[in-house]
Amino acid sequence: MRFDKYNFSPALKRNLENLGFKKPTDIQYRTIPPIVNGEDVLAIAQTGTGKTAAYAIPVIHLLSLRREEMESYGVRCIVMVPTHELAIQVTEVFEKLVAGMGINVLGMHGGVDQAPQIKRLKNGMDILVATPGRMFDLASQGFLSFKSVDILILDEADHMLELGFITDMQQLIRRIPKGRQTLFFSATINEHIKDLAYGLVRHAVRIQISPKDPVSKNIDHSVAFIEMDDKRFFLERMIKEHPESKMLVFVRTKVRAERVAKALERVGISSQTIHGDKVQDERTDVMANFKCGTNKILIATDISSRGIDIPNVEYVVNYDLPEVAENYVHRVGRTGRGTQRGIAISFCSKEEHEILDEIESFLTKPIDVIAIDKAEYEETIDISEDSEHDWKSLIKEHEAKMAMPIKKKKKKKK
Ligand code: ADP
Ligand code: MG
Numbered sequence: 001m002r003f004d005k006y007n008f009s010p011a012l013k014r015n016l017e018n019l020g021f022k023k024p025t026d027i028q029y030r031t032i033p034p035i036v037n038g039e040d041v042l043a044i045a046q047t048g049t050g051k052t053a054a055y056a057i058p059v060i061h062l063l064s065l066r067r068e069e070m071e072s073y074g075v076r077c078i079v080m081v082p083t084h085e086l087a088i089q090v091t092e093v094f095e096k097l098v099a100g101m102g103i104n105v106l107g108m109h110g111g112v113d114q115a116p117q118i119k120r121l122k123n124g125m126d127i128l129v130a131t132p133g134r135m136f137d138l139a140s141q142g143f144l145s146f147k148s149v150d151i152l153i154l155d156e157a158d159h160m161l162e163l164g165f166i167t168d169m170q171q172l173i174r175r176i177p178k179g180r181q182t183l184f185f186s187a188t189i190n191e192h193i194k195d196l197a198y199g200l201v202r203h204a205v206r207i208q209i210s211p212k213d214p215v216s217k218n219i220d221h222s223v224a225f226i227e228m229d230d231k232r233f234f235l236e237r238m239i240k241e242h243p244e245s246k247m248l249v250f251v252r253t254k255v256r257a258e259r260v261a262k263a264l265e266r267v268g269i270s271s272q273t274i275h276g277d278k279v280q281d282e283r284t285d286v287m288a289n290f291k292c293g294t295n296k297i298l299i300a301t302d303i304s305s306r307g308i309d310i311p312n313v314e315y316v317v318n319y320d321l322p323e324v325a326e327n328y329v330h331r332v333g334r335t336g337r338g339t340q341r342g343i344a345i346s347f348c349s350k351e352e353h354e355i356l357d358e359i360e361s362f363l364t365k366p367i368d369v370i371a372i373d374k375a376e377y378e379e380t381i382d383i384s385e386d387s388e389h390d391w392k393s394l395i396k397e398h399e400a401k402m403a404m405p406i407k408k409k410k411k412k413k414k
Pocket of ligand 2: 051307
């Protein structure tokens, strides 16, 4: 069914058309009716299948029907997300969908001045997209009231119900009215989190699409066995072989992100990094550069593994394997979005075999292996333009030369 057949206002239909959304994706088709009916929903669908609009469209429709007087600092719908970048992105989707409808949207996250956020909350807000930190901060200062909330959405729901966030979420749920509608969306969920989610709502409708394989079918993903110290040469080769491609490279730590960027710089490849140690302005700039393609290589920690929707990311490289198995699904899910296809490659060193096993058991099947023969492996190291590597190879050459006379001597003795 096309969107123009839905019982939406002309303005919402026009906004969908302007976004190029002609018909709902599978998950949208399934979630729109129960959400419009006011039901609680737990929706699981693979990465890149349009989950944002799967909650945004029906919620906007509902809010457009229920015109109410807004209390000062009150909010009607809260969308909780785990990262600043995701707050910005989801806010943008809502803004495009509510254009000209008289519904207001505010994206809220820390790391930026709170005054403009407070000013916008003064007359009440229809939709608040927020990370928990700043939201609770403003609430405790009296600039945000949860009394009028009638829809609560947890995007990346399993993550929002994990250790780092669960207390905040429980606190939030205690503070908003009982009659609220609650929506959970994610690409991954486990039994424990599912129980937790069900414990927070009354009769959630469960909608799950492609439950067997959590990795999107649009993604070709494989693993290559590469030793820790050699990873940079393989990344260098990949980038040089695909100079036009947008690549998202995941590393384990903030320090490693900077190190990989430095190693790339030494071989003439420019890249940018994103992680929790960067100031917000820089994080926002880096995301914008990657989005528009001014920078093609983005090196990120798991801060960017969830939810980020950047068009035309052709490759995801797991330079280090993710420590949390489900993050594999989220990381590789930054490519192959919508109808696009994508390629994901993981570099697995000796030390990481155990993590690989965990990931494979999470996926319930093995990941295809890219076989690299010895000659190709060595060639990759040899063609590197890394001067540090050249310096090493000079020593190697020197050692080889020094060793030669000894060999010769041995031969003479025979
Ligand atoms: P998910 O949250 O499932 O990972 P997103 O909501 O980020 O996915 O959407 C992935 C991409 O699909 C986005 O670029 C979005 O614009 C696009 N998209 C969503 N719904 C539709 C639709 N109905 N038709 C066409 N493209 C869509
Ligand atoms: Mg999403």
